């Protein structure tokens with residue numbers, strides 16, 4: 588294949604995937620007004636309707652918890668969840684919703700782990716994220732406290748951190764310490780950049796992804812997932828029988 592053909596080579600397009608095989612979406616921002624996701628109850632309902640149309644039967648939504656910007660407590664998150672649930676009922680939607688959180692790794696998160704004051708989902712799973720700018724200095728300690736506290740850590744959108752691009756030994760070490768990896772479906776479109784896309788593909792090819800998620804903040808994220816239904820890597824990861832989305 589010549590140089591130009593290689594550069595512009597388009598990925599094979601498959602038959603659009605029926606997303607109902609995934610069952611549950613495990614990363615999103617659908618509680619209105621408490622983070623940078625949905626801004627109103629109407630928007631949350633429109634998004635949930637779209638999840639349902641795409642084939643999902645459940646979402647476990649994960650508002651940001653971050654000491655500097657989003658000090659969301661379990662009470663704030665769960666009272667927002669109750670509002671969304673009653674609106675779902677009023678609108679006659681069939682999709683189920685639960686809530687956990689996406690914890691940013693900071694001192695506040697470490698306090699919450701020490702106090703056992705965390706929102707988990709399924710069998711004590713906990714979703715956490717890192718800064719995109721600075722490599723974490725305390726990730727090993729945090730994973731250790733989570734594991735010894737009986738939690739099952741999931742690192743959110745593992746493919747998006749520039750300091751982990753092609754750092755396979757570091758990533759393998761995190762896995763050996765008990766970390767599960769979550770991939771954003773939209774990383775496969777290239778919308779977060781070509782390196783993120785490549786990392787996403789490589790992680791799927793290595794079979795290092797346990798969870799996939801929409802990380803939905805607004806409707807454009809779901810439009811893009813709809814388009815990705817023909818994507819070969821999304822097909823590949825969706826065939827994985829142990830994918831956590833299917834069991835929760």
Ligand SMILES: [Fe+2]
Pocket residue numbers: 614615616689743802
């Ligand atoms: Fe997120």
